[in-house]
Amino acid sequence: DGGITQSPKYLFRKEGQNVTLSCEQNLNHDAMYWYRQDPGQGLRLIYYSQIVNDFQKGDIAEGYSVSREKKESFPLTVTSAQKNPTAFYLCASSSRQTGEAFFGQGTRLTVV
Amino acid sequence: SQQGEEDPQALSIQEGENATMNCSYKTSINNLQWYRQNSGRGLVHLILIRSNEREKHSGRLRVTLDTSKKSSSLLITASRAADTASYFCATDPSLDGSARQLTFGSGTQLTVLP
Numbered sequence: 358d359g360g361i362t363q364s365p366k367y368l369f370r371k372e373g374q375n376v377t378l379s380c381e382q383n384l385n386h387d388a389m390y391w392y393r394q395d396p397g398q399g400l401r402l403i404y405y406s407q408i409v410n411d412f413q414k415g416d417i418a419e420g421y422s423v424s425r426e427k428k429e430s431f432p433l434t435v436t437s438a439q440k441n442p443t444a445f446y447l448c449a450s451s452s453r454q455t456g457e458a459f460f461g462q463g464t465r466l467t468v469v
Numbered sequence: 470s471q472q473g474e475e476d477p478q479a480l481s482i483q484e485g486e487n488a489t490m491n492c493s494y495k496t497s498i499n500n501l502q503w504y505r506q507n508s509g510r511g512l513v514h515l516i517l518i519r520s521n522e523r524e525k526h527s528g529r530l531r532v533t534l535d536t537s538k539k540s541s542s543l544l545i546t547a548s549r550a551a552d553t554a555s556y557f558c559a560t561d562p563s564l565d566g567s568a569r570q571l572t573f574g575s576g577t578q579l580t581v582l583p
Contacts, residue, residue, distance in 0.1 A: 399575035456561055460511035
């Protein structure tokens, strides 16, 4: 059945390492997004992509990178340049027709 | 930047009571959406109201939008313990409503006591 899948659910990273979070959707949506959520906070936009091979920085893109080589996939890399990466990361895709966003179940990243 | 801001930050009510949450925003919008998030999970879309609409219903949910005051409210009637969650408003400023850059508020944590 259709949906958006994030993996892994939990991820631990040592300081200085890059890690990549996976996001896959089979909803045939053009637009995909990455958000960061800190405890008790709202969502902050990291990157978004409207079409394949194109993406735009959101409000907090520093220390992150993305790619959009396929319509279904929008992986997020948290680089060592991100000084405070411990957070809950949410991927979403949206329907151009309805404007409604669909979210994955999130990846909780912890720096150890 | 967080355009939508929910009020109150936290709300605790008894089962069967109504819960009202408010959202204020700053710039023009194409539509405003409400989402629900259970603890540690992704967000689930509840309802979307377009800028030319004033009120919308979906089951026990009622949403109002006042574009002159740049505010919206979400009413949950006859609340249940299962309604306990965080509720977020999100604004879509895009001209075509394509949710190009949905901006979320910081949420209202609703607790419904049995």
